[in-house]
Amino acid sequence: MNYKAFVDEQVASIQASVGNHLAINALSGGVDSSVVTVLGHRAVGDRLKTVFVENGLMRRGEPERVVHLFSGMGIPVRLVDAKKEFLGALRGLTDPEEKRNAITRTFYSTVFGKLVRETGAKYLFHGTILTDIEETVAGIKRQHNILAQIGIDPEKEYGYQVLEPLKTLRKDGVREVANILGLPPEISGRIPFPGPALATRIVGEVTEERIATVREATSIVEEELENTGAFQYMAVLLGDKATGMIQGRREFGQIIVVRCIHSVDARAATPVELPWDKLKRICERITAIKGVNRCLYDLTPKPPATIEYI
Ligand code: XMP
Numbered sequence: 001m002n003y004k005a006f007v008d009e010q011v012a013s014i015q016a017s018v019g020n021h022l023a024i025n026a027l028s029g030g031v032d033s034s035v036v037t038v039l040g041h042r043a044v045g046d047r048l049k050t051v052f053v054e055n056g057l058m059r060r061g062e063p064e065r066v067v068h069l070f071s072g073m074g075i076p077v078r079l080v081d082a083k084k085e086f087l088g089a090l091r092g093l094t095d096p097e098e099k100r101n102a103i104t105r106t107f108y109s110t111v112f113g114k115l116v117r118e119t120g121a122k123y124l125f126h127g128t129i130l131t132d133i134e135e136t137v138a139g140i141k142r143q144h145n146i147l148a149q150i151g152i153d154p155e156k157e158y159g160y161q162v163l164e165p166l167k168t169l170r171k172d173g174v175r176e177v178a179n180i181l182g183l184p185p186e187i188s189g190r191i192p193f194p195g196p197a198l199a200t201r202i203v204g205e206v207t208e209e210r211i212a213t214v215r216e217a218t219s220i221v222e223e224e225l226e227n228t229g230a231f232q233y234m235a236v237l238l239g240d241k242a243t244g245m246i247q248g249r250r251e252f253g254q255i256i257v258v259r260c261i262h263s264v265d266a267r268a269a270t271p272v273e274l275p276w277d278k279l280k281r282i283c284e285r286i287t288a289i290k291g292v293n294r295c296l297y298d299l300t301p302k303p304p305a306t307i308e309y310i
Contacts, residue, residue, distance in 0.1 A: 001173065003173070003176045003177050003180050004180055006169075006177060007039065007042075007177060007180055007181065010039055010165045011039060011043040012043075013165070014040060014043035014044060014125075014163065014165060015043045015044060017123065017163055018043070018044050018047065018048075018123055018163075020047075021047070021121070021122040021123060022047050022048075022049065022119055022120055022121040022122060023040060023044060023047060023048045023049070023121055023122070023124070023163070024049045024050075024051065024112070024115060024116060024119055024121035024123070024124055024125070024160075025037060025048060025049075025050055025051075025124065025125035025126070026050075026053050026107075026112070027050050027051070027052050028052070028053075028058075028066070028193070028197075029052075029062060029065065029066035029069070029187070029190070029193075030127070030192065030193050030195075031171070031174050031175060031178050031183075031187055031188060031190050031192070032127030032129055032174055034070075034178065034183055034187045035127065035166060035174055035177050035178050035183065036126065036127045036166060037050050037070065037075060037125075038073075038181045039165055039177075039181065042181070048125070049078070049119055049121060050070070050075060050076070050077045051077065051080045051115060052066055052067055052077050052078070052079050053080050053082050053107065053111055054080065054082060054083060055082055055083065055085075055086040055103075055107075055197060056082075056083035056086050056211065057086060057196065057197035057198045057206070058197055058198070059193070059197075059198070059215060059218055059219070060216075060218075060219050063079055067079055069184075069186075069187070080115065082106070082111045085106050085110050085111060086103065087206070087207075087208065089102040089103070089105065089110075090102050090103070090199065090205075090206040091207075092205065093205065094204050099196070099199055099206065099310060100196060100310070103195075103196045103199060107195075108154065108158050109158055112124060112160070113158050113159065116158070116159055116160045117159070121160060122160060123160060123161050123162070123163055124160050124161070124162050125163050125164075126162050126163065127164075127166055128164040128166065128167050129166050129167065129169055129170060129174060130167060130168060130169060130170050131170055131171065131265060131266050131267060134267075170265040170266075170267075171192060171264075171265050171266055175188050175189070191222075191230075191231065191232045191233065192232050192266065194308060198211055198215060198218065199310070200308040200309065201214050201218065201235060201236045201237060201308070201309065202214055202236070202237045203236065203237065203239040203310060204237075204238075210237055213237055213254060213256075213291060214237040214256075216289050217237070217256045217286050217289060217292070218234065218235045220235070220282065220285045220286055220289075221233055221234060221235045221258055221260075221282060221286075224278065224282050225260055225274075225278075225282075228260065228272060228274070230261060230262060230272045231261055231263040231264070231266070231269065232259075232260075232263065232266075232307060233258070233261070233272075234258075234259050234260075234308075235256050235257070235258055235286070236256065236257040236258075236259060236298075236308075236309045237254060237255075237256055238254070238256070240255060241253060241254060241255065242255050242293065242294045244293025244294060246293060253291055253292055253293030253294065254292045254294075255292070255293075255294040255295075255296065256286050256289075256292055256294070256295050256296070257295075257296045257297075258279075258282055258295060258296070258298065259271075259298040259307070260274060260297075261302070263302070263307070266307060267302075268301070268302055269301060269307055270301045271297075271298065271299050271300065271301060274297070279297055282295065283295040
């Protein structure tokens with residue numbers, strides 16, 4: 001594919017769709033939403049309002065990092081605090097699809113519905129990619145950002161139209177476009193991180209305490225594995241518990257799974273054969289987190305597993 005031509009086509013198509021109206025988009029700092037942000041600003045300038053939705057499910061330091069990085073590129077990003085809304089919607093839910101559904105509804109209806117009314121935006125840009133659509137349509141998983149393809153009409157339900165400039169690309173294509181747009185390697189090479197964020201890394205109920213545990217484990221795993229060249233790596237908090245010993249006392253504690261995979265486009269994945277020393281160090285650091293007494297390494301390829309746990 002000629003990615004330069006792709007950029008020109010998308011810029012022209014965005015201009016034609018948006019016209020003189022206002023558009024809005026949510027930036028998470030991942031490569032997909034970053035590319036959409038830059039494409040959108042290239043097409044319609046400050047008629048695109050970019051927001052970072054702080055859903056309380058982000059990794060440590062992420063909101064500040066993203067706002068700072070984009071303001072350095074001349075793109076202002078408004079931080080919207082929606083922690084209460086997301087945590088409230090997730091309270092008591094344990095079923096993976098119900099959790100995803102709660103996040104979708106909170107994002108598009110509660111948070112974006114309000115922002116759209118406030119700003120008068122008519123369009124919402126999305127970083128949906130081809131793999132998201134395929135897996136959702138195939139019924140493997142409902143990605144949080146798929147609406148039209150599953151029969152939700154955002155205009156009718158939420159009052160705005162959705163534009164998805166990346167929906168013909170896979171992850172490797174998005175990275176090519178990121179490079180063409182001059183995004184720094186810290187974004188174009190960033191490992192995928194799902195829209196529902198740390199909620200996809202928690203099996204069972206998402207509570208503030210459980211988010212704090214998985215956030216801490218995520219920092220450790222990302223720090224230890226950033227030089228592996230792997231496609232994606234993560235920490236997952238399981239819903240089960242296990243008996244362990246903490247300071248000589250028995251404790252029924254939390255279990256963290258570490259996953260590190262090779263993949264080209266997330267459709268299939270194989271586990272990375274990490275050196276034993278590396279695994280041991282990760283295990284030591286993770287079991288030092290309060291309340292965690294086991295750390296497991298996941299050897300399952302995709303298929304039969306998916307990459308995320310919910
Ligand atoms: P799975 O778990 O389906 O993940 O094998 C495939 C790739 O997609 C990412 N992923 C998501 N990305 N919204 C996203 O933006 C989502 O709801 C979502 N679910 C999974 C996952 O991290 C992996 O790279």
